[in-house]
Amino acid sequence: MNPDSEGVFFLTGKDFTNAGAASSNLKGILENKGVPQSIVRRACIAAFEAEMNLIIYAVAGMMRYYITTDMIKVVLQDMGPGIADIELAMKEGYSTAPDYIREMGFGSGMGLPNIKKNADKMSINSVAGEGTTLEFVIYLDQNANRNS
């Protein structure tokens, strides 16, 4: 892959003040590149949900983005604690969020499903005790490449 643009944001766990900043920055970057609004929206909603998941559950991590003429790819990697059961985590409504997180309006168990809904491709790998890598792709040419 030969990205025209790539970059990285470093994310700190439980840093709610800055939560969402990375996705917000990504939005600006995509808009500056002239990416169509509908794609920007999908990419940034997925990025936001992924970013919030990392901040809520992980110790720390990073969000890397790659922009080519064909696609936007975002990869989030964290340093743990990892997801015990990914299949369960992907289920709508399933959440391991503590109460204070739920009271902020997070942790309703829709984050991963929302990412899947907005992305053309998504993959998630995790080793309990070590960390999680989540990757999603959105194609710029929606007619050619969209998976059904």
Next chain:
Amino acid sequence: MTLYEIKGILNARILARKDDMNVDIGRAYCADLMSDVLAFSITSSLLITGLTNTQVIRTAEVADIKAIVFVQNKRPDIETIALADGKKIPLLVTDFSMFDTCGKLYERGLRSRSGDTDF
């Protein structure tokens, strides 16, 4: 208005206590967060919510909530329904969103506070 009328307005299905549809409802309150449900400012009313856990049922009992409507087709599990049935709390579910559910009931005269026709 009665639960029967509410069921009609919301095209709702009954999940528990189907023989209690004649229960009269004077007020309605909507809440999405547990802390809101626990606020106890919602006594003797209809609770409109998307929260489907057993905690909601237990709170309903303590707060003297008369019935619960789940919005957006959100369904509690069998244990939760059984708990409500045992505690004599009718449960309804509607496909309408929280917004439209509140809108429709308000349109037919239901309010959060009894005795007020308008704020």
Next chain:
Amino acid sequence: MKLRDLIENLSLEVKTPGANLDREVTGGYVSDLLSDVLGNAHEGFVWITLQVHLNVVAVASLKGLSGIILVNSRTPGEDTLKKALAEKIPIMTTPLPTFELVGRLYALGLRCR
């Protein structure tokens, strides 16, 4: 209907000076769960919530919502307001509880579809 009309009709207090109130409101969404809004709200909807932390602004911005109405006289924090001004998201408040506010928005013709 424009945001301005809603504000006038319901005596909402605008907390973001200089915000664009001529935005067309296409419907309403009530939820205190952010992923719910991210998943289900439509562009141009006005969002009714009691959440006051700054992530509500990010969500409203990401979804292209026309504004945020805080119920029960909740007030946005300083950082929330700052972000709202920067992202050009109007924030309004009302003393009404959710049920009443939504009822009146519905009476004005707004829907969640």
